[in-house]
Amino acid sequence: MAKLPGETRKSQFDIRAPHQFRVFHLASWQWYQVLALLLSDVLALAGAWQVARYLNHFYSPLPPQLVWWVWLGMPSLFWIFAAITLIFFAYGRLYGTSNQSHNYVRTAQLVSIVYLLSLVICYFYDPKxxxxxxxxxxxxxxxxxxxxxxxxxxxxxFGQFVQKQPQVSVFLIASAGRLKKLAQILKHRSRYKVVGAALASTANTTATLQAILRSGAAEVLAADIPQTELASTLYWNLRRAGIALRLLPSSREILYRRGVPEIFAGLPTLRVETPLLVGWDYRLKRWLDIIGAFFGVIFLSPLLIAVAIAIKLSSPGPVFFCQERIGLYGKVFQMWKFRTMVVNAAELQASLEAQNQIQDKVMFKLRNDPRITPIGHFLRRTSIDELPQLFNVLLGQMSLVGPRPLPVRDVERFEQWHHIRHRVLPGVTGLWQISGRSDIEDFNDAARLDLYYIDNWSLNLDLDILVETIRVVLFGRGAY
Structure with a gap:
């Protein structure tokens, strides 16, 4: 019988079966994160119950029939609720180290399921x-x-602690033309270290698997893996070895991930589902934009006034910088920022174009830009200069999260596929702002992140980007 790719004499069993029973491997800081999430959930549930009991014990206290014991000042019913909720969270992978643990919307759904389920159980326990x-x-x-x-x-x-952890060893698998580019991208990310590489055409061979195991890689980053010849073999071999696999998706694979496996007319298919309430999540996003921007302006008004005074006293010129940017479906609008450059910065840019650090010249970035004022360096490093865009959000021209709107000069240099980013409302922050910000040296990389955001958009993704933006801004990584 012919051997399958990646098969050895000792592996004559289901590829999904592990070599031996093992507890999933986590680094020490990851265990701390899991324990912190677990503790925070218990404290949050206890806090909510205490508030509810305080507000209601005068009018409708908990019936004695539902209090079987009291522990640490909390009734038995709470501990049952908490235990069931934590089990649901664990089953939903909310205590892992993947992005699923950041799925805040999923936590709300599971908490709601537990409470609704309790009504059913309570009825069968005692209908009266x-x-x-x-x-x-x-x-x-x-x-x-x-x-x-x-x-x-x-x-x-914990997002900040992650940046201080030891380097992650990565093994690359890609086509010959893409390997060098991926290696260069990881080289500029201090958290990652390339420990080996192989061609995508050899992804499922025994030689590649052995090379991965010898390299000591913690993760494999793969692109352009053949879709035939048991492409899943690589995944299961790595899973059995405890090595994470990351795939760089094509646009078609992005749709695949949204699909639900289903047999249709005897054929294996992936059905892309339509939500029950079409558009409710986007409407909620727009309400959150308006509410968030409104309260942001109110709470940050002392800071906005202080920055305006500082700019006025530090250099001649207006407080704000207003520039034409390209928004939804190519519509031009005026985007507001605090001024961080000299007044004639636009005229000086022509003489600095030769020093542009963006490889394809679509955007203009200069690490040591001589046009930036002394206070401008601080405002850019902390991203305070972007805060006036909250007014653009209130005017409906921007969202809190979305692809960054670019100047007319940049958009005129777009390739055709770049314009897909204009099909959604631009944002104050976006995926490529938290994935490198000014470290990105090729606009194609930024555009691919924008397309990934569009194809995978959800309310939870927006929340995740906002949280990561706060962390990046607080610790000033990647801005100049």
Whole structure:
């Protein structure tokens, strides 16, 4: 019988079966993150219950029939709720180290499922028992918001710790023309170290698998893997070895990930589902934009006034810099920023074009730009210069999260596929702002991140980008 790719004499069993039982491997800081998330969930649930009990005990206290014991000042019903919720979270991979652990919307869904499930259980336990509705709904809503809030805080804190961890060893698999480019990208990211490489055409061979194991790689970054000849062999071999696999997707594979496996007319297919309430998530996003920008302007008004005074005193010229940017479907609008350059910066740019650090010259970036004022360096490093764009959000010209709107000069140099980014509302922050910001030296890389954002957009992705933006801004990484 012919051997399958990657098969040895000792591997005559289901490829999904592990060599031996093992506890999933996590670094010490990852264990701390898991424990911190677990503790934060318990504290958030307890806090929500305490608030609910305080608000309701005068009017509708918890029936004695539902209090079987009390531990640490909390009734037995709470501990049952908490245990079931934590089990649901663990089953939903909310305590792992993948991006799923940042799925804040999923946490709200699971908390709601537990509370709704409790109504059904309560009915079968005693149909005559009527739990206090005010207590139930207060605890439910409080649990949703407190769990999400605590998790956002934990994500923000541990996101900074991740940057200080030892380098991650990465093995590259790609076509010959793409290997060098991927290696150069990782070279500019201090967290990653390339320990080996192989051609995509050899991805499923025994030689490549052995090379990966010898390299000591913690992760494999792969692109252009053949779609035939058991491409999944690589995934299962790496999974059994405890090595993570990251795929660089094509546009077609992005749609695949949204699909649900389903047999259709005897054929294996992936059905891309339509949500039950079409557009509700986008409408919610726009409401969050307006509410977030409104309260942002109010709470940050002392800072905005202080920065305006500092700019006025530090250099001659206006406080704000207003520039034409390209927005939704190519519509030109005026984008506002705090002025960080000398007044005649636009005229001086022509003489500096030769020093542009962007390889394809689509955007203009200069690390030591002589046009930036002394206070401008601080404003750019902290991204405070972008805060006036909250007014653009209130005017409906921008969103809090989306592809960054670019000047007319940049858009005129676009390739045709770059314009896809104009099919969504531009944002104050976006995916490529948190994935390198000014470190990106090729606009194609930034454009691909924008397309990934568009194809994979969700409310949770927006939340994740906002949290990461706060962390990046606080610690000033990648801005100049």
């Amino acid at each position: 028992l009527d739990p206090p509705r005010s207590l139930f709904f207060t605890a439910w809503i409080g649990s949703v918001f407190m769990v999400m809030g605590f998790r956002l805080f934990i994500t923000l804190i």
